Amino acid sequence: MLMTGEQYIESLRKLKTRVYMFGEKIDNWVDHPIIRPSINCVAMTYELAQDPQYADLMTAKSNLTGETVNRFAHLHQSTDDLRKKVKMQRLLGQKTASCFQRCVGMDAFNAVFSTTYETDKKYGTHYHENFKKFLEMVQREDLVVDGAMTDPKGDRGLPPHKQKDKDLFLHIVERREDGIVVSGAKCHQTGSINSHWHIFMPTQAMREEDKDFAVSFACPTDAEGMYMIYGRQSCDTRKMEKDNQIDVGNPKFGGQEALVVLDNVFIPNEYIFQAGEYDFAGMMVERFAGYHRQSYGGCKVGVGDVLIGAAALAAEYNGAQKASHIKDKLIEMTHLNETLYCCGIACSAEGWKTEAGNYQIDLLLANVCKQNITRFPYEIVRLAEDIAGGLMVTMPSETDFKSDLKVGRNGETIGEICNKFFAASPACTTEERQKLMRLIENMCLGAAAVGYRTESMHGAGSPQAQRIMISRQGNIEGKKQLAKDIAGIK
Numbered sequence: 001m002l003m004t005g006e007q008y009i010e011s012l013r014k015l016k017t018r019v020y021m022f023g024e025k026i027d028n029w030v031d032h033p034i035i036r037p038s039i040n041c042v043a044m045t046y047e048l049a050q051d052p053q054y055a056d057l058m059t060a061k062s063n064l065t066g067e068t069v070n071r072f073a074h075l076h077q078s079t080d081d082l083r084k085k086v087k088m089q090r091l092l093g094q095k096t097a098s099c100f101q102r103c104v105g106m107d108a109f110n111a112v113f114s115t116t117y118e119t120d121k122k123y124g125t126h127y128h129e130n131f132k133k134f135l136e137m138v139q140r141e142d143l144v145v146d147g148a149m150t151d152p153k154g155d156r157g158l159p160p161h162k163q164k165d166k167d168l169f170l171h172i173v174e175r176r177e178d179g180i181v182v183s184g185a186k187c188h189q190t191g192s193i194n195s196h197w198h199i200f201m202p203t204q205a206m207r208e209e210d211k212d213f214a215v216s217f218a219c220p221t222d223a224e225g226m227y228m229i230y231g232r233q234s235c236d237t238r239k240m241e242k243d244n245q246i247d248v249g250n251p252k253f254g255g256q257e258a259l260v261v262l263d264n265v266f267i268p269n270e271y272i273f274q275a276g277e278y279d280f281a282g283m284m285v286e287r288f289a290g291y292h293r294q295s296y297g298g299c300k301v302g303v304g305d306v307l308i309g310a311a312a313l314a315a316e317y318n319g320a321q322k323a324s325h326i327k328d329k330l331i332e333m334t335h336l337n338e339t340l341y342c343c344g345i346a347c348s349a350e351g352w353k354t355e356a357g358n359y360q361i362d363l364l365l366a367n368v369c370k371q372n373i374t375r376f377p378y379e380i381v382r383l384a385e386d387i388a389g390g391l392m393v394t395m396p397s398e399t400d401f402k403s404d405l406k407v408g409r410n411g412e413t414i415g416e417i418c419n420k421f422f423a424a425s426p427a428c429t430t431e432e433r434q435k436l437m438r439l440i441e442n443m444c445l446g447a448a449a450v451g452y453r454t455e456s457m458h459g460a461g462s463p464q465a466q467r468i469m470i471s472r473q474g475n476i477e478g479k480k481q482l483a484k485d486i487a488g489i490k
């Protein structure tokens with residue numbers, strides 16, 4: 001059954017998730033002002049699924065149960081499903097201007113589904129059945145699942161088994177009749193605290209010596225031995241300032257990352273999807289990363305739409321909207337943003353059916369998509385900052401705009417002085433200008449820049465990871481032959 005946004009939020013209260021922030025355990029993390037905006041973002045994935053005008057994008061018919069499920073819990077059955085995924089993500093980016101977090105789980109579902117099928121075929125294991133049962137539960141209960149891949153990795157020059165501290169890569173510490181015991185951690189986990197369950201996957205291709213690190217499984221977020229340390233974001237404590245909510249920029253929505261620690265967590269057999277089949281670690285990583293590189297061709301584009309709109313409004317508020325260079329900069333921002341969208345749609349349209357039956361994106365095009373994502377949002381931000389002017393980083397606080405403290409020679413208050421000097425065109429009030437400048441600040445270098453900028457750089461793998469894939473998939477030998485054929489070279 002599809003949950004409403006409110007039901008999702010209430011369902012989180014039933015979990016015993018252990019959350020730490022600023023050196024303290026946070027018991028009521030659902031209502032914590034720093035965490036709540038990220039919960040509101042995920043709630044939006046539920047709310048839009050309830051809205052008939054978005055049903056085609058936000059929901060799908062499950063191939064496992066035949067029921068209507070949230071698309072975030074769906075296994076892609078066609079290239080049309082892959083395209084709809086990108087469109088759904090653009091829509092959510094537009095509605096939240098933040099990272100809405102639920103895509104990592106969807107990308108994990110699709111990668112684990114096909115990888116377990118091929119693993120079972122080779123080894124006679126039962127991982128695919130385990131996974132299908134798990135996903136049926138997720139679909140039935142409309143749950144959020146975190147896709148946890150990135151290990152802390154310690155010394156990047158060493159493989160997992162050579163690390164001084166083995167916990168720097170998540171690994172199996174004990175194999176038992178009824179399951180495995182795992183220890184380690186995952187870094188930068190998007191939406192970890194807001195999720196009901198986690199799917200853990202290996203972080204890189206593994207060799208035989210590293211077989212204990214080739215491990216994938218599902219685990220409830222409040223499992224015994226598991227806890228999270230909340231990640232700081234730029235300007236995060238502004239959310240704690242009740243009198244300065246305008247200064248937050250985006251008071252309702254935000255993203256979330258955490259360090260997830262697993263300290264001797266027991267995983268029953270039925271939730272295991274890989275446990276030592278090191279030759280399938282690379283496949284799982286490549287497929288997850290492929291889907292996730294496609295994802296950014298949707299979500300970042302939706303956030304880009306909001307930033308372009310904000311820049312256009314800033315020009316209007318300044319009375320500069322008719323200037324030809326402003327118009328040209330908005331055209332450039334749109335061109336860059338739509339190029340990213342083209343990449344997301346293209347790698348979806350060129351998708352292919354896996355042996356397990358779900359659809360995988362075109363890997364080369366998805367890597368080109370993500371490589372562009374590591375650059376274009378930065379240029380879009382540069383142009384937004386150009387159009388916005390310096391006020392986005394120098395404006396006094398909301399408290400100052402409201403202050404009654406008399407400071408002027410004629411008894412003017414701080415609030416009156418701020419309102420006098422920060423008035424611009426008649427198209428806006430000073431409060432509207434404040435709100436807009438803070439929103440641009442939020443996306444360009446505040447809390448949402450975590451998702452729009454640095455996640456664009458490193459999320460789903462740093463730029464070099466895509467270049468390696470592009471070099472593998474680029475078929476340079478085939479292209480050399482084309483040149484030889486045309487030139488008449490044998």
Ligand SMILES: Cc1cc2nc3c(=O)[nH]c(=O)nc-3n(C[C@H](O)[C@H](O)[C@H](O)COP(=O)(O)OP(=O)(O)OC[C@H]3O[C@@H](n4cnc5c(N)ncnc54)[C@H](O)[C@@H]3O)c2cc1C
Nearest residue numbers: 104148149150156188189190454455458459460461462464
């Ligand atoms: C906002 C955000 C959200 C994220 N969300 C998730 C999530 O939900 N789930 C998840 O699993 N992961 C998530 N990630 C993690 C993301 O996949 C990693 O950041 C990415 O894989 C890079 O790893 P790293 O951050 O450890 O970078 P590092 O490994 O520290 O890399 C830094 C630089 O060193 C280079 N480098 C690293 N190792 C080597 C090497 N051996 N040889 C040569 N060069 C090297 C890299 O190319 C890069 O240029 C998220 C990241 C961010 C920033």
